[in-house]
Amino acid sequence: xxxxxxxxxxxxxxxxxxxxxxxxxxxxxxxxxxxxxxxxxxxxxxxxxxxxxxxxxxxxxxxxxxxxxxxxxxxxxxxxxxxxxxxxxxxxxxxxxxxxxxxxxxxxxxxxxxxxxxxxxxxxxxxxxxxxxxxxxxxxxxxxxxxxxxxxxxxxxxxxxxxxxxxxxxxxxxxxxxxxxxxxxxxxxxxxxxxxxxxxxxxxxxxxxxxxxxxxxxxxxxxxxxxxxxxxxxxxxxxxxxxxxxxxxxxxxxxxxxxxxxxxxxxxxxxxxxxxxxxxxxxxxxxxxxxxxxxxxxxxxxxxxxxxxxxxxxxxxxxxxxxxxx
Amino acid sequence: xxxxxxxxxxxxxxxxxxxxxxxxxxxxxxxxxxxxxxxxxxxxxxxxxxxxxxxxxxxxxxxxxxxxxxxxxxxxxxxxxxxxxxxxxxxxxxxxxxxxxxxxxxxxxxxxxxxxxxxxxxxxxxxxxxxxxxxxxxxxxxxxxxxxxxxxxxxxxxxxxxxxxxxxxxxxxxxxxxxxxxxxxxxxxxxxxxxxxxxxxxxxxxxxxxxxxxxxxxxxxxxxxxxxxxxxxxxxxxxxxxxxxxxxx
Ligand SMILES: Cc1cc2nc3c(=O)[nH]c(=O)nc-3n(C[C@H](O)[C@H](O)[C@H](O)COP(=O)(O)OP(=O)(O)OC[C@H]3O[C@@H](n4cnc5c(N)ncnc54)[C@H](O)[C@@H]3O)c2cc1C
Ligand SMILES: Nc1ncnc2c1ncn2[C@@H]1O[C@H](COP(=O)(O)O)[C@@H](O)[C@H]1O
Numbered sequence: 306x307x308x309x310x311x312x313x314x315x316x317x318x319x320x321x322x323x324x325x326x327x328x329x330x331x332x333x334x335x336x337x338x339x340x341x342x343x344x345x346x347x348x349x350x351x352x353x354x355x356x357x358x359x360x361x362x363x364x365x366x367x368x369x370x371x372x373x374x375x376x377x378x379x380x381x382x383x384x385x386x387x388x389x390x391x392x393x394x395x396x397x398x399x400x401x402x403x404x405x406x407x408x409x410x411x412x413x414x415x416x417x418x419x420x421x422x423x424x425x426x427x428x429x430x431x432x433x434x435x436x437x438x439x440x441x442x443x444x445x446x447x448x449x450x451x452x453x454x455x456x457x458x459x460x461x462x463x464x465x466x467x468x469x470x471x472x473x474x475x476x477x478x479x480x481x482x483x484x485x486x487x488x489x490x491x492x493x494x495x496x497x498x499x500x501x502x503x504x505x506x507x508x509x510x511x512x513x514x515x516x517x518x519x520x521x522x523x524x525x526x527x528x529x530x531x532x533x534x535x536x537x538x539x540x541x542x543x544x545x546x547x548x549x550x551x552x553x554x555x556x557x558x559x560x561x562x563x564x565x566x567x568x569x570x571x572x573x574x575x576x577x578x579x580x581x582x583x584x585x586x587x588x589x590x591x592x593x594x595x596x597x598x599x600x601x602x603x604x605x606x607x608x609x610x611x612x613x614x615x616x617x618x619x620x621x622x623x624x625x626x627x628x629x630x631x
Numbered sequence: 632x633x634x635x636x637x638x639x640x641x642x643x644x645x646x647x648x649x650x651x652x653x654x655x656x657x658x659x660x661x662x663x664x665x666x667x668x669x670x671x672x673x674x675x676x677x678x679x680x681x682x683x684x685x686x687x688x689x690x691x692x693x694x695x696x697x698x699x700x701x702x703x704x705x706x707x708x709x710x711x712x713x714x715x716x717x718x719x720x721x722x723x724x725x726x727x728x729x730x731x732x733x734x735x736x737x738x739x740x741x742x743x744x745x746x747x748x749x750x751x752x753x754x755x756x757x758x759x760x761x762x763x764x765x766x767x768x769x770x771x772x773x774x775x776x777x778x779x780x781x782x783x784x785x786x787x788x789x790x791x792x793x794x795x796x797x798x799x800x801x802x803x804x805x806x807x808x809x810x811x812x813x814x815x816x817x818x819x820x821x822x823x824x825x826x827x828x829x830x831x832x833x834x835x836x837x838x839x840x841x842x843x844x845x846x847x848x849x850x851x852x853x854x855x856x857x858x859x860x861x862x863x864x865x866x867x868x869x870x871x872x873x874x875x876x877x878x879x880x
Contacts, residue, residue, distance in 0.1 A: 412760035446648035
């Protein structure tokens with residue numbers, strides 16, 4: 306029997322979508338290990354309510370801080386708090402988000418605790434009392450199954466892979482210990498992208514464009530499709546168009562961009578180079594539009610249309626608008 | 632400006648990866664290996680900082696097998712001054728590597744400890760922050776912009792939907808992301824010079840990590856791909872399939 310600790314990610318007093326996934330995964334582990342689920346919520350000012358709300362995903366005890374320290378990501382303070390919590394309990398697993406913040410934090414925390422770390426796992430179970438994970442390696446060209454030899458198993462989950470499950474937990478709220486540490490690394494500002502669009506890693510639907518779009522001005526074709534698909538959709542890009550300066554780097558999908566696992570992925574005018582496939586082959590459903598019937602993207606696409614982007618995509622947008630509006 | 636750059640030899644990003652017959656490692660046959668692309672960016676940054684300062688040393692270090700010597704030579708050819716090979720057998724677990732690097736770097740004087748944000752074999756995204764934690768260094772990961780003035784570092788790091796601006800003081804550990812700079816190619820002169828630059832080798836033993844590899848396998852298979860049709864006429868059928876079959880619309 307062992308308890309589980311989940312680290313819920315907050316930004317500006319809001320629980321990130323991945324926080325619910327993290328807590329849900331940790332809940333399942335706590336059940337398998339026969340223990341309690343504790344959640345660390347360094348929520349920052351105004352985040353208390355959102356933190357308490359994590360009980361809906363199965364949190365038994367929620368360690369909350371609304372301290373000003375956590376108004377922005379504060380790695381040094383957070384690692385110190387985590388070390389205090391982990392030291393006071395006896396955890397079988399500590400679960401982080403495999404987000405930009407979660408990966409930074411989990412590596413620091415694992416080192417502080419003197420533990421190995423399994424990054425961005427896509428499966429996690431308990432077998433014979435041991436935590437066993439599966440995680441993509443070699444850009445998803447291979448998958449490793451790994452067992453933790455001892456506790457706690459420290460891991461981060463790939464965003465958008467695990468469902469956020471509804472499950473009532475005891476939800477006792479307690480203060481998170483905040484240690485007085487002189488920060489070595491200070492987050493002094495955050496900059497949002499120019500548009501309030503979802504990040505490719507968090508969107509349910511990603512519409513990615515490649516060199517087949519031929520001109521940055523013609524991205525309106527894809528923007529219209531994203532708009533028709535609704536607020537869970539966002540834009541992605543191939544490296545070719547990022548390198549050309551047509552699209553920001555934050556949109557790049559692939560081995561040297563972001564690895565995405567949306568429900569639905571559109572590859573529009575993208576050839577499907579191995580480095581691009583590495584970033585999107587775990588999408589649930591892939592749709593490709595390309596005028597070259599031999600383009601490698603068709604080898605991973607559930608559904609393909611061979612044709613010209615500028616003929617096919619506007620029709621698709623129209624059809625989806627009709628569907629949504631009608 | 633003295634920098635230490637952590638580098639790793641990894642399969643080239645183009646490489647087709649097949650798992651070996653034992654189901655525990657990749658089959659290296661036909662796989663081209665290269666310097667981890669993010670580590671190239673880290674090294675480039677160190678070289679530019681040295682060049683701008685007009686003084687300083689760039690040391691590259693790796694934990695790996697004999698084959699890693701070639702990767703170190705490549706880094707020396709790009710312009711690094713000296714190289715260190717900590718010879719050991721590595722696994723997919725970054726923690727023992729981080730400990731070995733920290734043990735070697737402890738007590739060395741440097742301004743910047745530069746790494747890639749990710750090694751494209753284990754995709755661990757952890758070694759740099761672990762080393763920083765062990766050495767008590769300020770650290771920023773996924774860095775796409777870097778400014779250093781009077782010992783103060785301002786870094787922009789990529790996060791979901793935007794950037795974070797981070798301030799640290801030297802010496803600092805930075806794990807870099809694409810976009811920071813465009814790495815140079817080694818010149819012929821650089822390649823010749825690399826042969827005479829110091830390359831120190833040490834045998835070390837990595838401690839056992841907490842992760843036991845059970846098996847390595849291929850990616851989960853994708854469903855049979857299908858071409859729905861040609862041109863705009865195929866759109867209604869695609870939409871029908873997305874709704875009724877895949878249920879994603
Ligand atoms: C170390 C390394 C890392 C890399 N990392 C990444 C990465 O993270 N992500 C990534 O994407 N790439 C990456 N690449 C680059 C990758 O190898 C490809 O060069 C890139 O993905 C190609 O982008 P593309 O598909 O947009 O362009 P192209 O390969 O030029 O393909 C354009 C496609 O559009 C089609 N097309 C053209 N016009 C039309 C039209 N009017 N209608 C319909 N179709 C049309 C063409 O048939 C073609 O298939 C990396 C490369 C290296 C070496
Ligand atoms: N064996 C190694 N030797 C030297 N540096 C390494 C090694 N493994 C990882 N690193 C550094 O840490 C970065 C991130 O690696 P990883 O955490 O394995 O994804 C790499 O880009 C390297 O800069």
